[in-house]
Amino acid sequence: MSLIVFDDSKIDEIKKRNIKDSEEQPFDVVEASKESKGGSELLYARVKERVPKDAWDYFQVILSRVRKLEDKPRILWFQDTSQDPEVQFLKKKEERDKFERFVFPSDWSLEKYNLDLGVEYEKSVVLKNAIEPIPAHAKPKKGPIRLAYISTPHRGLDVLVAAFRAAKFENVELDIYSSFKIYGWDKQDEDFEPLYNACRETPNINY
Incomplete structure (x- = not known):
C-alpha cells in the first residue's frame, strides 16, 4: 500500500479549505x-x-x-x-x-x-525539547521493544509508517500519538484519515 505524502504545504491547503464561510475571519493558527x-x-x-x-x-x-x-x-x-x-x-x-x-x-x-x-x-x-524527568527504573527484560511517535501527522508520520511496514519487525511495537485534536483542530484530521487507518491496519503499530 502506498501512503499519501503530507508536508507543510498540505497543512496550509487544509486550513484554507476548512474556512466555513468567506465572510468569517481566516483560520489563524495562533488564535486557534x-x-x-x-x-x-x-x-x-x-x-x-x-x-x-x-x-x-x-x-x-x-x-x-x-x-x-x-x-x-x-x-x-x-x-x-x-x-x-x-x-x-x-x-x-x-x-x-x-x-x-x-x-x-x-x-x-x-x-x-x-x-x-x-x-x-x-x-x-x-534549546532542545524535553519531557518531565522519568524516575530511574529497571527496563523489563521480556516483551517487545517499544517505540513512540508523539507529534502531528505532517511531520513524517507517513515515512515512519512506510518504513515500519517495510522492516516487518517481529519484536518491536510502535505506539503512535498523533492528531490535531489536542490543538482543537478536529477538521484538519479529516484529510489524514487514510494515514491514521494505515496506522490502525499495520501489525505491531498501536494507534
Whole structure:
C-alpha cells in the first residue's frame, strides 16, 4: 500500500479549505492554538515558569509564529520546519534584523533554517525539547521493544509508517500519538484519515 505524502504545504491547503464561510475571519493558527496543550505550548509554559519574571518581561519571546511585535528585544523560538509558510519572511535580512536571537530545538533545525532562509548562526542558540524527568527504573527484560511517535501527522508520520511496514519487525511495537485534536483542530484530521487507518491496519503499530 502506498501512503499519501503530507508536508507543510498540505497543512496550509487544509486550513484554507476548512474556512466555513468567506465572510468569517481566516483560520489563524495562533488564535486557534491559544488553549491548546501541545508539546510546544507546554514547553513554552515550563520555560516561562523557570525564568525570572523581570528577565522574561524584558524580552518578547515569540513561539514559532509572529503576529504583533512589541517594542522590546525579541526572541523568536521555532518549533516548525524551515518550509513552513509562516517563516518564509525570514529570507529578508531586514526581517531577521528585527530579532535579537533565534532559538531552535535541534542542530538539524538550525542548519535547515540557515540553509533555507539565511538565519545567522551567530544569532542562534539550540534549546532542545524535553519531557518531565522519568524516575530511574529497571527496563523489563521480556516483551517487545517499544517505540513512540508523539507529534502531528505532517511531520513524517507517513515515512515512519512506510518504513515500519517495510522492516516487518517481529519484536518491536510502535505506539503512535498523533492528531490535531489536542490543538482543537478536529477538521484538519479529516484529510489524514487514510494515514491514521494505515496506522490502525499495520501489525505491531498501536494507534
